Amino acid sequence: MTKLSVNINKIATLRNARGANNPNVVQVALDAERFGAEGITVHPRPDERHIRYQDALDLSKVVTTEFNIEGYPDQRFMELIKTVKPAQATLVPDPPNAITSNSGWDTITHQEFLKDIVAELKSYGARVSIFINPEAKFFESAKTTGTDRVELYTEPYAVQFHKDKHAAVKPYVEVANLASALGLGLNAGHDLDLHNLKFLKESIPFLDEVSIGHALICDALYYGLENTIQMYRRQLEV
Template identity: 60%
Template sequence: MAKLSVNINKIATLRNSRGGNVPNLLKVAQDVQDFGAEGITIHPRPDERHIRYQDAYDLKSIVATEYNIEGNPIKQFMDLVLAIKPTQVTLVPDGENVLTSNAGWDTVKHQSYLQEVISEFKKEGIRTSIFIDTDSKLIEAAAKTGADRIELYTEDFASGFEKGNTEAIKPYTKAAVLAHDLGLGINAGHDLNLENIQFFKQNIPNLAEVSIGHALISESIYLGIQNVVNMYLHKLQS
C-alpha cells in the first residue's frame, strides 16, 4: 500500500492570513495523524509565506509518523533539515518567487550538485527524494545522484485525467517501472485528488508514498462545510 503524507502548507497559509494561531498547525498535524495519515509534509519557502522555519522545528516533536520536508536546498534550507533530521527530505528546484512547485529537476545538468547535497543528508541518515518529471534520461541521472527515491511530478497526469485522457498515465507507469529497476523508490505528488488518486495508484507499480496538500485541504473544507453550517444553525436556534 502507498502511504499518504498530508502536506499542511495550506493550514499555515490560512493561519498566517489572519495572524494569531488559528488554525493551530501543530494540532492539525497531530489530528491528521490520529485520523490515519502516515506522514506529514511541509514545504517551507524563504519568504515563509505559509510554513515558517520555526514551524518545522516545532513539528519535530509532533510528527510520530513520517516527517517529510520539501524544498530547494539553499543553505538556509539545508541547515534546517540537518538540524531537524526528518524521515525524508524531498529536493524541489523552486525559484524563490514561484507560487507552487512547477517543474522537476534537470538531473543531468545538476547531477554533481545533487550528489553533493544528497551525500550531506545521507550522512545524517535522512532519506532523500528528488522531485522529477517522467523523462527516462532524467530518472537514469537521478539514480546516479545517490538519491533513495524520486517524487514524480504529477501535474500533467492530473490535467490530462481531468479532461478524460486516461492515456496521460502512461509516461508515469513507464517512469515508475524504470525507477524501480534502477533501485529507486517511487513517491508522487502535485494535483492528485479524490477524483484521480485511485486510478493513479492502480497504474503505478511499487508506489511508496503520495504527498497531497492543496486538494486534500480544499476537499476537506467542501466535504465538511455542511456539517459546520448546521452546527452553527443549531447553536443559534437553541
C-alpha cells in the same frame, strides 16, 4: 501499501492571514495523524508565506509518522534538515518566488550539485527524494546522484486526466517501471485529488508514497478533515 502524507502548507496559509495561531498548525498535524495520515509534509519557503521554519522545528518534536520536509537546498534548508533530521528530505528546484512547484529537476545538468547535496542530506540521517518530471532521460542520472527515491511530478497527469486518463498515465507507468528497475523508491505528488488518485495507484501499484495538500485541504472544507483523510486513504487501497 502506498502511504498518504498530508501537506499542511495551506493550513499555515490560513493561519498567517490573521497573524495569530488559528488554525494551529501543530494541532492540525497531530489531528491528521490521528485521522489516518501516515506522514506529514511541509515545504517552507524563504519568505515564510505559509509554513515557517519555526513550524518545522515545532512539528519535529511531535510528529510520530514520517516527517517530510520539501524545499530548494539552499543553506537555510540544509541547516533545517541537519537540525530536524526528518524521515525524508525532498529536493525541489523551485526559485524563491515560485507560487508552487511547477517542474522537476534536470538531473543531468545538475548532476554534480545534486550528488553533493544528496550525500550531505544522507549524512544527517534523512532519506532523500528528488522531485522529477516523467521523462526517462532524467532517471538514470537521478540514480547516480545517490538519491533513495524520486517523486513524480504529477501536474501533467492531472491536467490530462479528464481528457484521456490512459494517455495521461502512460508516461508515468513507463518511468515508474524504470525507477523500479533502477532500485529507486517512488513517490508522487502535485494536483492529485479524489478524482485521479485511484487510477494512478491502480496503474502504479508499487508507489511508496503520495504527498497531497491543496486538494485535500479544499475537500476538508466540505467533508471535514477526518473524513477527507479517510476518503483519500480509500483511494490508495486498490
